[in-house]
Amino acid sequence: MKSTSTVLPTSAGAGAPLIRLTGIRKSFLSEELETRALDDVHLEIRSGEFLAVSGPSGCGKSSLLSILGLLDSPSAGSYELNGQQVAQLDNRARAQLRNRQIGFVFQAFNLISDLSVEDNVALPLSYRPELGRAERRDRVAEVLALVDMAHRARHYPAQLSGGQQQRVAIARALVGRPSLILADEPTGNLDSRNAELVMDLLQTVHRDGATLCMVTHDPRYAAMAQRTVALFDGRVVADLPTAALQPQRQPAEAL
Ligand SMILES: Nc1ncnc2c1ncn2[C@@H]1O[C@H](COP(=O)(O)OP(=O)(O)OP(=O)(O)O)[C@@H](O)[C@H]1O
Ligand SMILES: [Mg+2]
Numbered sequence: 195m196k197s198t199s200t201v202l203p204t205s206a207g208a209g210a211p212l213i214r215l216t217g218i219r220k221s222f223l224s225e226e227l228e229t230r231a232l233d234d235v236h237l238e239i240r241s242g243e244f245l246a247v248s249g250p251s252g253c254g255k256s257s258l259l260s261i262l263g264l265l266d267s268p269s270a271g272s273y274e275l276n277g278q279q280v281a282q283l284d285n286r287a288r289a290q291l292r293n294r295q296i297g298f299v300f301q302a303f304n305l306i307s308d309l310s311v312e313d314n315v316a317l318p319l320s321y322r323p324e325l326g327r328a329e330r331r332d333r334v335a336e337v338l339a340l341v342d343m344a345h346r347a348r349h350y351p352a353q354l355s356g357g358q359q360q361r362v363a364i365a366r367a368l369v370g371r372p373s374l375i376l377a378d379e380p381t382g383n384l385d386s387r388n389a390e391l392v393m394d395l396l397q398t399v400h401r402d403g404a405t406l407c408m409v410t411h412d413p414r415y416a417a418m419a420q421r422t423v424a425l426f427d428g429r430v431v432a433d434l435p436t437a438a439l440q441p442q443r444q445p446a447e448a449l
Pocket of ligand 2: 255256257378
């Protein structure tokens with residue numbers, strides 16, 4: 195796996211809280227029925243951390259990631275990102291922060307079918323007029339090489355395997371050099387070989403300095419994180435270093 199230095203350090207500095215959620219609530223109203231997806235969530239994520247988020251279907255994992263990724267707003271509570279109160283930002287500042295600081299990877303890849311691989315990857319940079327054409331081209335080539343997809347740059351998503359599509363989606367998430375990567379079950383639609391390739395990539399990005407917050411149902415991949423937060427019914431019910439969640443070795447095995 196090639197290494198990369200594409201990830202910028204955050205202004206919060208190593209180990210400082212990059213994210214601070216206080217009393218976050220998220221409610222959805224439909225046909226007079228209120229669903230509380232998140233209920234009084236308190237969470238701090240330090241710069242450079244690799245955090246896994248787990249919990250049963252419907253417990254609020256994707257809702258949490260959408261709020262962290264500025265794709266959605268909480269119904270109540272405060273979200274501080276890199277020392278900034280997100281609620282105080284206007285739409286333009288939010289969009290800019292999302293575009294420059296955050297990379298999102300989805301379970302369903304979410305590539306645009308009528309754009310080529312390289313145009314999909316270049317898309318986040320189209321909102322960055324300050325980057326010249328040559329810089330954009332170089333960055334796209336760099337991240338496509340990182341995910342080992344340079345040979346498919348002119349292909350379209352439908353011409354790729356699921357694992358290849360997810361690698362392109364990771365390249366798209368990285369091309370803006372974000373400090374925070376949010377991944378919502380990035381291996382959920384992949385066989386184990388491709389899932390391992392994707393996890394290798396995410397681990398490389400984390401080692402290079404990015405903060406990584408990943409939703410996963412798979413204990414093997416959660417075990418790669420430094421810390422696991424478990425949600426249940428919209429609440430944080432456990433927040434532990436991952437090592438504490440590993441089964442204890444039996445003395446006979448340790449010999
Ligand atoms: N746009 C929406 N409108 C109404 N309810 C919603 C909406 N989005 C999520 N919900 C509800 O909020 C709750 C949490 O959903 P969420 O998608 O965050 O769960 P999840 O933990 O990601 O589940 P899964 O593991 O199945 O992906 C669920 O009860 C869901 O039905
Ligand atoms: Mg989900």
